[in-house]
Amino acid sequence: MNFFNEDSILETINMIRIHNLDIRTVTLALSLRDCMDTDVKCVGEKIHEKITRYAQYLKKYADDIGTEYSIPIVNKRVAVTPISIVGESCKKPDYVYLAKILDKAADEVGIDFIGGFGALVEKGMTKGDLLLMSSIPEALAGTKKVCSSINLASSKAGINMDAVNKMAEIIKLSANYTAKQDGIGAAKLVCFCNAPGDNPFMAGAFHGFGEPECALNIGVSGPGVVRAAVESLPKETPLGEVANKIKQIAYKITSTGELIGHELADKLGIPFGIIDLSLAPTPAVGDSVAGIFKAMGLEHAGAHGTTAALAMLNDAVKKGGIMASSHVGGLSGAFIPVSEDAEMIDAAANGHLTFDKLEAMTCVCSVGLDMIAIPGNTPNDTIAGIIADEMAIGMINKKTTAVRIIPVPNKDVGDNAVYGGLLGEAPIMAVNKLSSTDFVQRGGRIPAPIHSLNN
């Protein structure tokens, strides 16, 4: 093909230079199931050897390809088998030690984050799962690049309320262990319902069951590009046409990701896994999902109509992405993290966007309650209630939902939590002060829902 069209060339360049189009992450997903051993030191050595062997060229090759196409590849990451399973083989498991090994390996190969310090406990917890969960606060406080995720619920298994209660306590501790940094430990920890095993985004990336030995999963972003496309339409354009425009842009973004993903996978000599087109905002001006709501015609994120706008956006992104790649996976859709999105921060700071509205929005977004700072003195049982609500939304609607909230130590409504970089900053949001204690402390499991009679 001898395609040489000036308008198309300029469109691509402007997507990158003005509207922040980027490859958000290239994530090497790697099985560590062959690293089990009865001796935890041996497990550590095997893990370290395998990660550094497979990921040694990830950063270099990703940087090379980024240069060749002049498109930023922002993050290089590794996602591994849930560590609870790998460490469980040890006579004396030491999960904090394994977290430090992951961090060391990540540091040596120059990647940004490593995910998979987690467990899948939607139906129950093994001894290893419990040990791992208990070690999370210390592990996250003692490492820089390790991310943790725990799957607490699924549409097929229901909600493990004992695990929900446990994680409420762990979230609080993780924040307290990192109090000087506004509880950043909790920002590296996410609780899931229906967690996908091929998600390249953090904090929730891990290498799931049924996945191959290794694969390259790629996450593409571009809320700024979508916003610019919507803004280019006349104000009176019907919503169906707006959705179509979003689909076209999503197609273009995903195609680019697919190209980069295949090229990098070939270069690394590993299979290409999936592409995840998720509109993941950054604190950069214009790179905002809430900005898309404004472009659609809402005064600000949080206005009545926001949930509808998000539903349309999320669906159109998936439809456009599906057309561009045979293997779309991960979370694919629109993220609504508060601290990482300048317009969301603004809406929350001005009281337009409340916790309850965010919860409603998670019914139709691609993940869930994300990067929300709440008062540090929020009771554990209230946090458990928040998690249970979010898990219920995912379980009933057969979608992935997640909770990444930060009870910011020694801060309250009116204060700001500041993390910097891609994690941004967030105003502390008020949560409902009524007690959830007697409900969540019943524990046990909320049964899986019926999958017929849908209404």
Add this chain to the structure above:
Amino acid sequence: MTTTNEDKIVITILGADKVGIVAKITAILAECNVNIEDIKQSIMQNLFVMFMLAKTGEKSVPFNELKDKLNKAAEEMKMEIWVQKKAIFDKMHTI
């Protein structure tokens, strides 16, 4: 040797029009053994924009080296330059 898309690059130069832009860029391409297949230029929104389709071969310098030289030249001319493999445009704008 058959030409594949992998060999093709697109060079885009943007900025205020001045004498010698084409000369400077083409001299670098010649020096780096890169063959020019097509050139288009226009004024868009008071900005000079030039597009070049070029083909690298076995005798061409490595991509990074070529890009560094072109970046340096553009910087001297106070122009913005984009050097990209052509596949990104093919993939993004065709179904």
